[in-house]
Amino acid sequence: MKNRDIQAAWKYHDGTKHSYWSIRSNPHFLDWANRPQPFKIYPNVEPLSLPRDLPQTGMAALSALSASVPSASSDSIPDLQDLARILYFSAGITKQRVYPGGEIYFRAAACTGALYEIELYVVSSDLPGVDAGVYHFNPADVSLRLLRKGDFRGNLAQATAREPAVAAAPVTIICTGTYWRNAWKYQARTYRHFGWDNGTLLANMLAVSAASGLGAEIVLGFVDTEVNRLLDLDTGREVSLCLVPIGHRPENPLPTPTEVPALGLETIPVSQHEVEYPVMLEMHDASSLQSEEEVAQWRGKQPVLASPAPAKAEVPLQRLPQEAQPKDTIEQVILRRGSTRVFDKTASIALARLSTILTCATRGLPADFLQPPGTQLNDLYLIVHSVEGLEPGAYFFRRERDNLELLKEGTFRAEAHHLGLEQQLPADACVDIFFLADLSRILERYGNRGYRAVQMEAGAIGGRMYLATYAQRLGATGLTFFDDDVTNFFSPHAKGKSAIFLLAIGKPLRGAH
Numbered sequence: 001m002k003n004r005d006i007q008a009a010w011k012y013h014d015g016t017k018h019s020y021w022s023i024r025s026n027p028h029f030l031d032w033a034n035r036p037q038p039f040k041i042y043p044n045v046e047p048l049s050l051p052r053d054l055p056q057t058g059m060a061a062l063s064a065l066s067a068s069v070p071s072a073s074s075d076s077i078p079d080l081q082d083l084a085r086i087l088y089f090s091a092g093i094t095k096q097r098v099y100p101g102g103e104i105y106f107r108a109a110a111c112t113g114a115l116y117e118i119e120l121y122v123v124s125s126d127l128p129g130v131d132a133g134v135y136h137f138n139p140a141d142v143s144l145r146l147l148r149k150g151d152f153r154g155n156l157a158q159a160t161a162r163e164p165a166v167a168a169a170p171v172t173i174i175c176t177g178t179y180w181r182n183a184w185k186y187q188a189r190t191y192r193h194f195g196w197d198n199g200t201l202l203a204n205m206l207a208v209s210a211a212s213g214l215g216a217e218i219v220l221g222f223v224d225t226e227v228n229r230l231l232d233l234d235t236g237r238e239v240s241l242c243l244v245p246i247g248h249r250p251e252n253p254l255p256t257p258t259e260v261p262a263l264g265l266e267t268i269p270v271s272q273h274e275v276e277y278p279v280m281l282e283m284h285d286a287s288s289l290q291s292e293e294e295v296a297q298w299r300g301k302q303p304v305l306a307s308p309a310p311a312k313a314e315v316p317l318q319r320l321p322q323e324a325q326p327k328d329t330i331e332q333v334i335l336r337r338g339s340t341r342v343f344d345k346t347a348s349i350a351l352a353r354l355s356t357i358l359t360c361a362t363r364g365l366p367a368d369f370l371q372p373p374g375t376q377l378n379d380l381y382l383i384v385h386s387v388e389g390l391e392p393g394a395y396f397f398r399r400e401r402d403n404l405e406l407l408k409e410g411t412f413r414a415e416a417h418h419l420g421l422e423q424q425l426p427a428d429a430c431v432d433i434f435f436l437a438d439l440s441r442i443l444e445r446y447g448n449r450g451y452r453a454v455q456m457e458a459g460a461i462g463g464r465m466y467l468a469t470y471a472q473r474l475g476a477t478g479l480t481f482f483d484d485d486v487t488n489f490f491s492p493h494a495k496g497k498s499a500i501f502l503l504a505i506g507k508p509l510r511g512a513h
């Protein structure tokens, strides 16, 4: 089993680290004439327009982020409007801006470089307003395109070794990643970005599903070739990353899996020419699961135990009083969200606001790889610059105790500037949240696929943080970082851990774009 040979994940991770020197010794220039298309287009398949005028769920964003999954004993079956809402508020176009290089269509979830390499497909049974089939979602014209007619959920149940949520779901959304669309700018780091950018989108998808009264879960355990074949992907260019079963039908007769012939549908090329980065294809292959038995075994193992760490001075998190909780709906917050481009470095935020962001985002993701529920792979470390109620310094978020532990006191704006790839944003924010993970333990437990899991989990928690931040009318941006310098900064506490993700939070400078 290739997945057990974890040197592959280490090779990819170590080989794609950023450092002060790697950035200078490998400068990369963007070839604007070869800029990738932001949409996958099937020119010969008729679009089925989705409704655009959707009734609001009315659920406050913070409630949607922490809503519990509806009971598995009752029916929750999405209709066409639910499906349209979930797809649009996960991957739809929310803003459009003209730049010297052309027009950019910004989407519902944050994405590295606004390159939008994550595509969505739908595998549905007969639903109110939707015929059973395999569809591709195109955000450009807000429509579905039918790729295969009929009910193929039996194929997904088989590919996931009858994962319970997939087996009971009336519809499952599949997220894929298109290498070149992101690698045009980020080269071999794109495989990390698959997890990050899929994760931010998943945060929206889970919240909007919950607000629609529909359970949803992230499923990472599946036989890759079976799912890729169902979608007829050209796997040198595009691969399946995760499945999201939506809704629940307790009595759910599944059709028997059927053979799926190649479709040979024409698609518009992403660019005039593409550059292949073999390390990413190797990483994907090495983290692929090859049989149902392997999937079942992968899912059934023991959880990763949290790394023991000594407790230091602790500051308990504070709750925003009920009357101070923002009431804007999840849809309003998603439409308002947009990464902050300049922070007001004279601003500060209250500890209660930061606490709300941390608790909403880390309440436990519904995911097949996080068992028992509530388990988390990433640890959160903070550089606090200006949070009322906290001394400036470096902190560790001890999730199970709901508190922040002071690791070292001091003003670290210059260090944050360096760690965040010498960008101004992390220096001017009120707080920077770094995600670090004990990769050795994670790879030991999950094999190479643990690498996919830890990156995707970080993106999803980061995506929830974006939403909890914008719900409170604050600003945030994802950032990239100098890997080993991050670990060193938080050591000895973080010794042996790897840097995975970074999000800066603060107040946007008024008038800045």
Ligand SMILES: Cc1cc2nc3c(=O)[nH]c(=O)nc-3n(C[C@H](O)[C@H](O)[C@H](O)COP(=O)(O)O)c2cc1C
Binding pocket: 106, 107, 108, 109, 110, 111, 112, 113, 114, 196, 197, 200, 337, 338, 339, 340, 421, 423, 477, 478, 479, 480
């Ligand atoms: C994981 C992640 C990393 C990012 N890294 C950076 C960064 O290093 N510098 C930056 O200015 N923006 C960064 N961004 C912000 C993106 O450029 C932004 O999400 C994208 O342009 C889409 O715009 P929007 O978030 O306003 O919708 C990052 C976003 C994400 C999700």
